[in-house]
Amino acid sequence: KQEVTQIPAALSVPEGENLVLNCSFTDSAIYNLQWFRQDPGKGLTSLLLIQSSQREQTSGRLNASLDKSSGRSTLYIAASQPGDSATYLCAVRPGTGANNLFFGTGTRLTVIP
Amino acid sequence: DGGITQSPKYLFRKEGQNVTLSCEQNLNHDAMYWYRQDPGQGLRLIYYSQIVNDFQKGDIAEGYSVSREKKESFPLTVTSAQKNPTAFYLCASARQGGTGELFFGEGSRLTVL
Numbered sequence: 001k002q003e004v005t006q007i008p009a010a011l012s013v014p015e016g017e018n019l020v021l022n023c024s025f026t027d028s029a030i031y032n033l034q035w036f037r038q039d040p041g042k043g044l045t046s047l048l049l050i051q052s053s054q055r056e057q058t059s060g061r062l063n064a065s066l067d068k069s070s071g072r073s074t075l076y077i078a079a080s081q082p083g084d085s086a087t088y089l090c091a092v093r094p095g096t097g098a099n100n101l102f103f104g105t106g107t108r109l110t111v112i113p
Numbered sequence: 114d115g116g117i118t119q120s121p122k123y124l125f126r127k128e129g130q131n132v133t134l135s136c137e138q139n140l141n142h143d144a145m146y147w148y149r150q151d152p153g154q155g156l157r158l159i160y161y162s163q164i165v166n167d168f169q170k171g172d173i174a175e176g177y178s179v180s181r182e183k184k185e186s187f188p189l190t191v192t193s194a195q196k197n198p199t200a201f202y203l204c205a206s207a208r209q210g211g212t213g214e215l216f217f218g219e220g221s222r223l224t225v226l
């Protein structure tokens with residue numbers, strides 16, 4: 001069964017710093033990988049989706065990369081801001097395109113002004 | 114604006130009562146999902162539906178029931194058989210085929226008194 005791990009569970013950085021969040025998965029046969037942001041008490045907001053044939057996706061200050069062979073994805077946040085403080089989750093859709101996504105437990109990011 | 118609407122946002126229930134959580138989407142998505150989120154755990158799939166009048170159990174379906182009578186609506190009933198129903202419930206939807214990108218509602222927090 002696919003397992004998704006996000007380390008560290010929490011991260012604090014000063015404002016303006018560039019940072020990387022990690023996501024690892026055990027089965028490299030994936031259909032796609034999606035990064036989400038969750039604010040306290042709120043739903044998940046989709047940030048980036050990377051298809052299995054892609055190596056990276058970019059949106060504004062965010063860049064997500066995918067290395068299927070090593071079972072890893074990273075989310076790079078440039079020039080962090082206090083408004084980036086949230087929990088970031090990654091989710092993997094199996095290679096069959098099946099409906100049951102596998103979620104990590106998230107990294108809680110705090111950007112200190 | 115297109116999106117997913119969940120209601121109520123907060124719900125309190127006495128033990129032994131059934132409650133129904135509403136999920137409506139106007140994104141014209143075929144697939145809809147219900148997830149449960151508990152502190153320190155990844156999202157877990159309760160039920161999903163790929164088409165009207167059809168749905169499948171996820172990993173933790175016991176004590177829950179759903180219906181899919183309309184494309185736009187996918188209500189979840191938490192029955193008295195669910196032993197630990199206090200949790201944050203998230204509804205999501207996705208377009209069949211395509212990228213499979215998942216979109217979420219704002220969530221409903223259920224507390225059993």
